[in-house]
Amino acid sequence: MSVPAPAVSESFRREVERRRTFAIISHPDAGKTTLTEKTLLYAGAIELAGAVKGRASQRAVVSDWMDIERERGISITSAALEFELHGCRVTLLDTPGHKDFSEDTYRTLLAADSVVMVIDAAKGIETQTRKLFEVASRRKLPMLTFVNKLDLPGRDPLDLLDEIERVLGVSAAPMNWPIGTGDRFKGVFDLRRQEVLFYERIARSARRAPVTVTGADDPALVDLLGEQARDELLEGVHLLEAAGTAFDLDAYRAGRQTAVFFGSALTNFGLESFLEALVQYAPCPGLREDAEGNLVDPMRQDFSGFVFKIQANMNPRHRDRVAFVRVCTGTLTKDMQVVNTRLQQNVRLSRPSRFFGRDRETIEEAFPGDVVGLVNPGRFGIGDTLYAGQPVVYPPIPHFPAEHFGALRLQDVRFKQFDDGVRQLEEEGLMQVVFPIHGARYPILGVVGALQFDIIEARMKEEYGVACRVEKLSYVAARWVEAEAGVRLTLPNNVLSTTDRQERRVLLFPSEWDLQFCERENPNVRFLAMA
Template structure:
């Protein structure tokens, strides 16, 4: 099978970087794949299985207590590791749809993605949503069809579903032989070798690579039955007739996905996926900003904050801003200009991440993710530069789908509650509104699970017990337009007006009818479901 490659224009200092995310529907095997990639990179020595007990349960990428208790990812983790002279920055994103905003903003900081699909279930709802986010930003995607050691759908059926549902050209670069208990391994279509899973799908299986001259090579007769060889030859013939050859340029443009098959649990196919990232995935890409595009080769340092995490160290009320370096060579101690405020910020203790673990970063290059400790100075969407007044674009707020009034169990802890809500709102997942009339806070979230996580974190991290009760509002919209006109709207509708954590005015609608009515009554104002971060 042929492959077309495209030369990279990146300079040597930028070339050995791959910054990528893993996207998947819950339970597709994302966390298991993450850990096996880290094992390959030498970053960990024992995978912590999410469903295991005790110490082994503590998956390195799922470091929050609620993640360990529930076996789900609810916040983005950053893990840096080296593999074959390339530095990989892996951003493990929440799989649950209630945390899709965190995932969306994380995808603004990556150059490529791995899409994990359950071989028995195919494309699921959250997979489709996350893929659309990648498509909006032309993020190239490698597909890993996981769990081939279990009962699986027909591979051609899965390929057709990816092509039809996601409107992508699919190019298999490996092909499975059997599935479930009959899973024998995969044939490498690019390098003509059989990757044999000795022992089938059983635990402790080993992988052997057998170099071949093609699917008719007699060496395969020693390890496969005649029926398996005939089926493989038939499948490969059909692939060559029906599927386009892998073209790297088309992949980099986001039009084609190379497809790998395997089992992350059995550590089969994982190395091939990582090799594919090293071989095909882009180096740091140019980033869109107001007025121009910032190229990674530029000398001056630029970067943007795509996430703020509160209380990574529970012993200190720390807040760490996750910053993607877009250009230049960052050095510890540099002074950077915060475009939103115009103020300078000296970065004396930048952090390189490994999930919750961290170490000082003496330097960083385009594509790297560093943590900047701060006390509320930096917010999601902030741009930092060596002096240029620019702002990176495409990192929005989203209108919440669920609004709830906060109920404080102990009125004496109102100050602590306010601090907790403001800290956690800085992370960009939960939104906090303060009504113009009334003393109760309103929180906005995308899904019910976020409320459970919020209540747990407030209690565990701030020692404050709070609950949530129904609010008289159905949705929220930011108000934009002439200031005088906004002031008149607020004066006439004070019972429906709140401020977000930045002080921006928000209209709190009780139902769709009221929202449509206010839009018709005030046609010169805009009521928006998203707000670009300042």
């Protein structure tokens, strides 16, 4: 069932149709953050890779704005970057590649309308790439693929296309074709425009213009490339013509096909045609399901959106908390009153902001597809729906069950800062927090990936000035207990009883065997992986 959209102004429709909101996903070290930076450079949003425009001395990665990200060289939190590109308003959502932060990536994908997948030409489809693709595929998000690092030794491009189709289960339509690889890499042949784009191993500002030819068999290619490179190109193109997949816009938009581009993000090579295709083919905001399965039209006049991320301390001087909202319908305006469906309370949206990594700018209005930051005084939570006018509720955002557990031990006497830090990092969804029922009431953290413990220790020190350490515990699962009043549980001695902040009982199990034993011995009790 579709919720109809009343007539809207032509200017509003134009604003929606020029929005492009996409997330970038990849396995670590495939070049995702480099592609993000070079996209910003190409769009004119930054002057030097890693420097916000107008701040040329600031040579740090824009999307990796946290100190710990810069120290470790990995993305640990999603970043929103908004800019203009070829007449479109683009919101780029840079996601963590490391598996231990996959929950943040999952939430961010819920806010995207399409996806860019980055693949290392030497490694192909890696574990985390496949997992993130599966998340995007379940949402039927259109996906463009950028095969990166063509200037380094890599695998045969036909093998890479075959692996994409075999492992991911989608057809792969090459949009250009590499001419050699590694030391023999000469450029790419644009299959749509029948152009050769040359790769130059000289100053990056000095590039030869693309040369248009009649086809891969044009005799002029011998003079341009040399006979061996021309013959290899001709063989590859003939194979594609005989057995390859042609690009189909409808199949791409339906998530059944990915358009594949070959290039090198580090050297800016192949980036221009890739980004042109992104704004040309990637969809503007479309229909989105509400919690009851109805399709909500983005052209609906009344505002609605949902909170998909909360981040503390984006401005270290003010210790603020920001709720990131994906606008789904209507227009969000500064100071408007909306309803938070979880609280069933009115909330005033003062000082909404657009983001560029850590930097922000107060805005007067935002449209479907935009990602807006709202100062969060504790009235927003991940998954909250906000609306004005006609009520709508979007589906809740699920949490991932914790797989690693540890006791967070304070190493000094800054108790208030310790409590504030734990509460605010929990609000971000970085961890689950429970407290033992018996004995000292210290926080026990549950996280998806063990690396998150290191991040928590570092952020508590850097952002809250608190020295603490995580003492790892040998539990493998947490279960919230749902039972009738008065029901007595039969539990092994090694199962730890705790409560969460809402005083709901949570059991921590040292093994799967203990969990299964409790489920058998307590048939009238439900053990829930998430509250």
